[in-house]
Each structure stands twice: as C-alpha cells, then as structure tokens.
Amino acid sequence: MKALVLKGTEELAIEEMDIYRNLGDDDVRVAVKQVGICGSDIHYYLHGGIGDYIVREPMVLGHEASGIVTETGRNVTRLKAGDRVCMEPGVPTPNSRETRKGIYNLDPDLTFWATPPVHGCLCESVVHPEQFTYRLPENVSLEEGAMVEPLAIGMQAASRAGIKPGDIALVTGCGTIGIVTALAALAGGCSKVIISDILADKLKITESYQSIIPVNLQQEDLGTVVQKVTGGWGADIVFETTGSGAVISTVHQYAAPRGCIVLIGIPASGKAEISITGLQAKEIRLETIFRYVHMYERTIELISSGSIDVKPLISKIYPFEKSIEAYEAAANPERGLLKVQISL
C-alpha cells in the first residue's frame, strides 16, 4: 500500500510499503481516512528525531487518525466493517505493572505510532487492536475523529488538574495544545480560561470560543489580567503548554493559594529553573502528564455532546497526494496554521 514515509531529515516521499499485513484475532483493519499533523511529526520531519528517539530507518509518519473498519479479527465483537472509528496510537503490553494498575500510558514497553522504530498511520490502511479503536457517534465527523488524539492530551491535563466546578484557569501558550487544553478545561468544569501568547495571530482562534479570555503579552500584563479576572485570588489552575523555561519559571506567580500548575509543554533541554520558594509560599501542587490514559471514550463523548467544538482548530485539509505540501505548510510558522489534516 501507499504510505507517507520519512526517509531522512526533511526527506519525505509517498511510497509503497509492505506494512500492516497480518490481522490478529483481536485486531481490526481500518481504511485510514483523516490524519492530523502533530508537532512531533514536524519535529521528526525537520530534525530526524526527538531526544533519544532517532529515525534510523524509513518510517511512516502520523498518529492522529480516523477511518472506517474494513475487516475484523475473529475475537472482535464490538466493531464491524463499515464502522467509522478513531484509533488510539499507543498500545501497551497487557501485563506490565503500569497497565494492570490502570496507567498504561506509563508502560515502558508501550508502542506508539510514528515513534521510531514504530511506523505511523499515514498510509492506506492500518491494523489495530479493537481495544484501542473507538466507534465515532453519528454526529462526530472523521475530521473531528482525527482531532480526538490531540484533544485527549488536553483532557489528560484537565483530569490530572482536579478541576472543581467554577475554577478559573490560565493557559500559557495558544498553540494547538494550548487551545485543546483550554477547551478541555472549560468542558471539565472551569468557568473561564485566560490564555496568553506573544503572537496576536495565534490568539485569533479564541474569537470562536465563549469564556476564553485572550491576553496578548506584547500589549497586556498577564499578572494584572489574572488579578482582575480572579478578584485578586490568582488562577486556581495554570496549564503551561509553551515548554519555555522562561515561562515555566514564572507561572507560579499567577497561581492561587493551594493552586495547581500542570506542566504540559516539554522544554527543548528537558529542564527548567523553578522557584521552589514561590511554589512553597502558596503550597502549590504541580502535576505533569504523559500523553493520556483511558481518555478516548470521554473525549469523544464531549465532542459528541457539543461541550467541545474542535472544528475551528482545523485550519486546512490536504489530499493524501499533497502530503508533502501539507507538511511544509504545517512546518512553516509564518503560515499561522493550527491543525493541518491529510485526507485519504
């Protein structure tokens, strides 16, 4: 079958690949229909690796996908051919201590699409365990289905934060992850979300959403806005999505006493300097997330119920043949695109 293959740094090609051949008893085969481009895909494309994960062999990209079931293994009972589905890209081993305790995202042997040396899903069809393949409700489109993966990250952050109904949150960074986190926070119980960025263009997306308060850091002082919106108390929860050391080292200033900071963004160096006394003075709790766990079903529910609208985040859709063009567009910050998808 045809697949979009990363062959080296900035070297992409649509090629024939002999992958996803065998259908196991617990698997389904899915004709891939829609695939979003993630920041990690772009990082592999531009740099050939992320940290310890180096692309050493040609690798099929893509892990944010939806599609239609075409074939089912003999033990499959929940899904059938023709079902519209989305797929969770990480598959854990069933017997690790982490998996058994319900935190399979931390299973050290979990395989994840398009994380070397594992192939991704930007190809005509994939074979995937039924257990990690989820039927889409009628009112959720395949485009929205391919948004479940990034939104699940926001959901993991919102879940770990322990939002109490009516909390006020701050999200630092208005990229795709910043926005999906803001949406998950609102759907997850927050009354308002302040979102900050240094680029006015990125904040435009907030016009689509009630209850999101944009802060252009070149024009406004974030501390002043937080004080005003929270009546001087501070944000109950701060979601940090920039990964910038400079931001991470200051976010405690915006948090309320006994507030929570969720670190979502990943610093390039892996590290950041933190004000320990700044955290201690307010007994701030700091949470961290790694992808998501048991989040797909509830993420789909919140899209289906209308609590979260991801459609404004899909900036542009390219046909599969123009995948390389799609990657170039997504990789170009000047284009100011949020989510770019590829349609098969």
Added chain:
Amino acid sequence: MKALVLKGTEELAIEEMDIYRNLGDDDVRVAVKQVGICGSDIHYYLHGGIGDYIVREPMVLGHEASGIVTETGRNVTRLKAGDRVCMEPGVPTPNSRETRKGIYNLDPDLTFWATPPVHGCLCESVVHPEQFTYRLPENVSLEEGAMVEPLAIGMQAASRAGIKPGDIALVTGCGTIGIVTALAALAGGCSKVIISDILADKLKITESYQSIIPVNLQQEDLGTVVQKVTGGWGADIVFETTGSGAVISTVHQYAAPRGCIVLIGIPASGKAEISITGLQAKEIRLETIFRYVHMYERTIELISSGSIDVKPLISKIYPFEKSIEAYEAAANPERGLLKVQISL
C-alpha cells in the same frame, strides 16, 4: 418596613415589621429586589415546620434573594451603595471548629434566613454581613441573582461528586433541585446528564438544555436508557434529588463500578433502606451534602460566563403585593411551576 410574615399554618400576611434595624460595622444594608420561593418556604407555609424546626412566632419568609446595597458599615471595603448583589442566607460563627476548617455549612451555630426562629428576607430591606454578600457582574440580572442560592446546592453536589471531565451522570427527579444539579453537573465536567421523572410535565424544561437526556419513567425503563447512554458501564455519578425511599433504595443499580451516588433529596422520614451489598459489589462511594460552602462566587462565575443558564427555570414573577398569590401558585403542584419569584 413591610414584610411577608408567616403567622401560622397557611396563614400569610404582608405586615409592618421592625427588623434589620441596626447596621453593624461589618454589615451592609440591602434593598431587597428579587426573592425566589423555595420548597422549604412552601413547607413552612403549608405545615408550619420542617422536622425539629417549628414556626412558633410570626416569621418573615424567604432566603433566595438579590438586591441593591443602600448603606455600608464602617469596616466595609468591598461593597458600596448602588452595588447589585445577592446574599448567602446562612451565616456561621467565626470561631467554630467547622468554620475554621473551611466547612462553615456544618457549623452547628450557623443562622439561616427563614429557619425558625430566624427571620428571612421577604421584606423591604435586610442587614447582612459584607462577607456573605456578593456583587453581581453586569451581565447577571437580579432575577438570576436570586437563583444563585438554589443553584449553589447543585454546585455543592457537583463539587462533592468529584466529577472527572467527560463523566456521564444520572439525576433522579426533575424538580428545581434536580435541574440545577443537572446544570451544575454539566458545567462541572459531565458530558451528558440523564434526568428521570414520573411526570412528563416536569421533564419539559429539559428541552431548553443541550446534553440533558430526559427519561419519562412511565414510558421508558431507566436501566435500559442508562445502559445505552453509557455503553453498558453505568452512570459515573448518580445525583438523587427526589428524597423518595423507593428511589434511594434502587439508584445503585444505575451506577458504574467505583461510581458515586450523591444523596441530595431529603426523605420525609429522614431514613431510607439501602442495598448495602448492591453498593459493595461495585465499591460505590456515597456522598451527602448539606446546603453549600464557599460556593457563591463560583456559582456566580458560571452564570456570568454563560456555562449555566438559569433563566428558563424562572416560571413566573409576582409583585410583592401579590406575595400570597405567589405562594399559593408555588404550592400548587398542578400549576407545574419551577421557580416562582417575588419582585420588590
């Protein structure tokens, strides 16, 4: 000043009362503008008491109120004359162990409007501590302000439930408390709320709300609906608002493994038979609430942000002169009214 006084069972009158005379240093005087009628008001009106609380002296009714500040004590800094406000009707003592631990609703010495022998707020003006008087944002009307009190009960239930983003809830009973609980649950993170009642009329209100699934118990089997909506898992949270022993004894059937049941409704006898093994087989957690604590500010925020729309719940508004008529209407179940308010 004029006040609506309960003088005996089913004996109401608008009379001159000499109350709320002294303004303390930490108090504000508020011209009362809007007062909702609560089930407890009606209970006092029809029966002259609730449990141990017996109306022995003429008592001014009403505890769901909004108004406009007219005068402020010398220590008051947060409010000023002209401010549109709503008032929390329960005022705790500052030094009880409960108050100091942040659970002032459980302070045994808390006084509460229109709970004998304490007068309520259905009168021209009241004196109230600044600390329990909250400014309304511009986009929240006085009618909505008088809805904060009942909504705060739903908020307390939603908070104690520990909703995780995307949970699916069941609310039993579609009266005012059932509906405000459903709204708080949705704003607090639920993707969908199933609400059940035996009266089709009461379920009509759900047409105003997305994500609320009405179940007419005379036509549908609740278990079947819950199974279908939750994919066979059961409701993550069940909010019980009927207070009916028959309902309380069966709600565990609809809960998911490790689910939560919040008991909000108060049985007439105070008691109910519960299936202990039914709870144990799913390790269900059962939470109970008593009014609300630290809920007013976040309740107002969720109305102001648009997350909760209470306007459809206000069925009818009477002028103060027609207060007795208002009580008669509210007390008549055949009128099928949700919230009746009195305007001063």
Added chain:
Amino acid sequence: MKALVLKGTEELAIEEMDIYRNLGDDDVRVAVKQVGICGSDIHYYLHGGIGDYIVREPMVLGHEASGIVTETGRNVTRLKAGDRVCMEPGVPTPNSRETRKGIYNLDPDLTFWATPPVHGCLCESVVHPEQFTYRLPENVSLEEGAMVEPLAIGMQAASRAGIKPGDIALVTGCGTIGIVTALAALAGGCSKVIISDILADKLKITESYQSIIPVNLQQEDLGTVVQKVTGGWGADIVFETTGSGAVISTVHQYAAPRGCIVLIGIPASGKAEISITGLQAKEIRLETIFRYVHMYERTIELISSGSIDVKPLISKIYPFEKSIEAYEAAANPERGLLKVQISL
C-alpha cells in the same frame, strides 16, 4: 491429591481429587502449607451457600493460603521452586474494562477460590498464575503468609477511607475482620482506633495492641467514649464490620463532620435502613469495599516492616488430617476463636 471437600451442608470429607493438573506457561505450582478458615468457608460449610452462590457439586474449601513453589511455567521469571509464597485467591480476566482500569476486583468474570463452582486451596497443591502469587520476605512466616488474605480486606478498607495522618477511627465489631481493619487503620495513619463489641471475650485480643481502645457495649456507652477520645469532634472514620442492620443504622452518630463511614460488614438480608438526614447533616461520605485490589504487596510489606503484627490473631492451628475438627471449632462461636488455620 488429597483435598478437604464440602459435599453438602455440614458434610465435609478429606478425599482424593483430580484437580490443578495442568501447569500453564504463566503459572506456578505451589505446595500448600498453611490455610486459614474464613467466615465464608464456615458459611458454606453450615449452610451450603451464600446468597446466589450455592454449592451444587462437591467443592474444595479454603482461600487464605501460603505455600512453597514446586514448579514454574515457561514464562515465569519472578518466582522459582523453593520460594515461600502466598496466593491471591481471586483471578480476573485480563481484558475486562474493570481490570484495565486497575479495579480488577470488580471484574464480573473474576474467579475466586472456594466460591462455587470454583475449587479452593485446601489440598496438597495448587496451580496459580505467577501474577497473583507473592514471595514472602524472610521475616514473614507461612502462618503470617496465610493471614495476608484477610488482612488485605482491612487494607482495602483503610485505603478507601482516605486516612489522613493522625485521624481517629472507630471500628464496630471485634471479629477477625474488625481486628484486621483496626490494624490496617493504625498502620495506615490513624493515631487511635476505638473498637466496640457486645462480647467481652472478643475484646480480649485488643490487649495485644497499643492504640486500640476496646469498648464493651454492655458496660459502656459508645457515644460517650467516642466524644471523649475525639475531644467532642467524632471519629474521622468509622469502619463498620458487623453487617448488623441495627449497627449500620446508627454509626453516623459517631462520625465527625465530613467524616467517612466504610461499610465492610455484609448484612444477611443485603440491606439496611440508613439515616439519610443523619449523613447529610454532617456531609458524611460513605465508602464500600469488595474484597481488595492491588493490596497484596503492600500488605506483605506492612507485616514485614513490623507495622502490623497478625500473630496474636492466629488462635489455633490444626494438622490437615484434623481439618474437619478445625472447621467444627471455627464454626462454634462459644469457642471464641479468632483465626483457625490448617497446616499441611
């Protein structure tokens, strides 16, 4: 091999049984060395069933066991022949939603030793999954190893209670489960545990333990003791182990504001009348447990560290040949025995 078989109500025999023949790849074979007699074993012995679980075919009894590994399946890596171990009697299916979420105790397809129609472990050897077989540290005896199972129930209760360091608990009922719960509560963070019973004989065991305060209900008023010990605040946690409807309906009286009641005892009727208003007035949380989940390792740790001493609970040990005599002794309340074990 020889096994203790329940053939009908009050009909026990040591007989040859052809069981535990095949060793799977993930299994270990264990020579059974010590088996405790549980209340459920006695119930099956005396009544031939518990609720829906009816003994219809001869069934080997016993589920509280320790032993020595004699053979290992080909995938087994953690255990080896000669290892002293104890075994968790319930084995879930790996792919149920409950198991995947880390709550395998609620898996509806879990099999459990000596729960009809599944055979127990009172026989010469058993085959068991490595995953549910735990090595005993050197300083934990086989007798103590056979106590891990009942202690794990107390641990589940202590875990679900959410003990905060220094909490004061009340345990109602001073049988084996009452005592193991008290010990788990103390090891789990409580400063003191009050334990109540109507039989002075059962309270004698408390003399072995510091920090357990016995209350003989025939001589002392429980409410008075709780008030005195807790400085008038009430017990932070109440562990109910009697299963008596009369007790269950009154325990809320002893709980503190925002306290927790854990229902461990199982009423004969399955039901109990509860004071809903009694719970609501203090916003009491009620937790329920079903056996235990992920508790064996931490239970063994607490025995090994000396935090919990279960040795005083072992009242009497019979050799395997005298198993019937052991059951008769255990079934006779006048003997006043706590834990009776059988040694192979």
Added chain:
Amino acid sequence: MKALVLKGTEELAIEEMDIYRNLGDDDVRVAVKQVGICGSDIHYYLHGGIGDYIVREPMVLGHEASGIVTETGRNVTRLKAGDRVCMEPGVPTPNSRETRKGIYNLDPDLTFWATPPVHGCLCESVVHPEQFTYRLPENVSLEEGAMVEPLAIGMQAASRAGIKPGDIALVTGCGTIGIVTALAALAGGCSKVIISDILADKLKITESYQSIIPVNLQQEDLGTVVQKVTGGWGADIVFETTGSGAVISTVHQYAAPRGCIVLIGIPASGKAEISITGLQAKEIRLETIFRYVHMYERTIELISSGSIDVKPLISKIYPFEKSIEAYEAAANPERGLLKVQISL
C-alpha cells in the same frame, strides 16, 4: 521579664524586656518551660535575617515552645491555669480568604514568633490565643511538647503527600526535618522509609527507629537501594528536605510512576533546576508545603499514642541562663546535634 534577645548578627543577650503585657479576652498567659532551637533561629543568629526578613530591632528568639498556663482571659473555656500546653507560633487573621477556607498557614497577614518584627517565646512567659494553645496529654512531656512544632512540619508533608497504606517513601536529608518527616511518613501509613545523607554521623539517629533504612551516600548508590527496597518500582513518595539544588534536580529518578515528590527543603537561592521531562515521563506529582495547618492536635495525638517517638531527637537541654551556649552548640555542625532545647 527576662528574654533571650537577638541584638545583631551573632549578638545574643539575656535581657529584661517589656513584652506580652496585656492578656486579651481570648488569650492565655503561659509560663514558658521548654523551647527548641530551630534552624531558622540559628540563621537569624548567624546572619541577621532570612531572605526578606531582616532583624532590624532587637528581637526575642524562639518559636518551638511548651509551658504551663498561669492566667486565662475572660472568654477562655477550654484551658485553665495549671494546664500543660504547647503553642502554635503562627496566628492568622480570622477573616482572610485563606483562613476562612481552612488554609490559614497561607494567610499573608499571619504573624509568627521570632519572624521579624514579631518577638518569639524565649522568655519567661507569653500571651497567646487560646485557639492556638493545645493541652498536652498526661503521657506527653514538656520536652516532647516543644517538639510538636518541628514534627508538625513533617506531618504537613505527610498529609499533603496523600500516603496510601503501605507506601514506601524516600527522605533525602537526615537532619531534624528529615527525621521528623520520616517519622510522620511512617505514622502516616508508610511501611518503610529510606533516608539518605552524606554524613554518617547524621544517620546514626536511624538506629533508634524500626522501618527507617539509612543510606550513606558516600558508600551506597541511592538508586540501587531504592530499586531493591521497592522491587524495582521506585519510591511511592519522595520527601526532599535538603533544599540542595543538586538533590532537587535528581530526586525524580527515585520516584515511582505516578509517584509524588514533596519539596520541604528551602534552597538558599530560592530556586532549583528541575527535569521537567523526568517528571512528565512518570506523571509525577510535586507537592510543596508552607509550615502546617490544622496539624497540632493530630501531631500531639500521634506522640501520645506512641506512634511517633520524638525523644531520641532531643540531643541536649540547656538551662535558660546558658541559652547563648545552647545557640553556639546548635549552630556548630561539628557538634552533630539534632534538637537542642532550652529549659526555663
């Protein structure tokens, strides 16, 4: 009265001071009997300040105190002359938002003994609010009473950690705070606590305690020990008490998946570099503490019940006349003293 006064850097004197003159209605007067020397006292003594807190006027030192009530204000009901008590050194304002929410330790207007410009308690008698003065049980000595303050810090850490019964903890740093944290962690539910230090002398104290595993960092690799003790899983909780940037930046390595790190130690610079990706890869939660809140009563209970033995921590007691000698000894690390107390 006589008091130990800090007059400048390294300038101590016992002098007459006219302090604690007026007894308010809600206060008690306490004859001070025992006062411990804290690291912060020594810091003020050696450096004349801590961060923004500069000693500008002569200041009485001391905040870890016990004594005997000699006089009571007119509203005092709980205490009487002759009562043996210990005193909580921080007194919040009653109406701050923090105090009302039950987190009075975060009240910005809280006053704290021996924190400039507030005098401490190393003097003949103090006046203190009844509310923050606690009666000692008969079996708790005045020496132990003066240990409640530092132990309360360990208790706050143990409480915020959310220990589950049987958790295994690591404490980095074996000074007074390290040890009280280890003791609070064990009393609060841990089965074992590993404690590490670079000085063999400081680890000697662990010989007094069962379940504390000392690790001499000059001889053993901490990671290896943690792996062995936890069966390769990592420590469920890491309590960091050194305040060393080098330690803070590495402790995530020792934590289990979904483990918790509690930051107790205060870096000299206020800051530390943290491995964000190290935290994220295991979804580690990081908690911070600021002194303690609502901890005195439960700390006293755990000493009284025998769950925590603080007596081995009291290295040396000096009479009040030799207070300067006591400070010199406490300030000299070569003396290797844990807690030094002064007796009046």
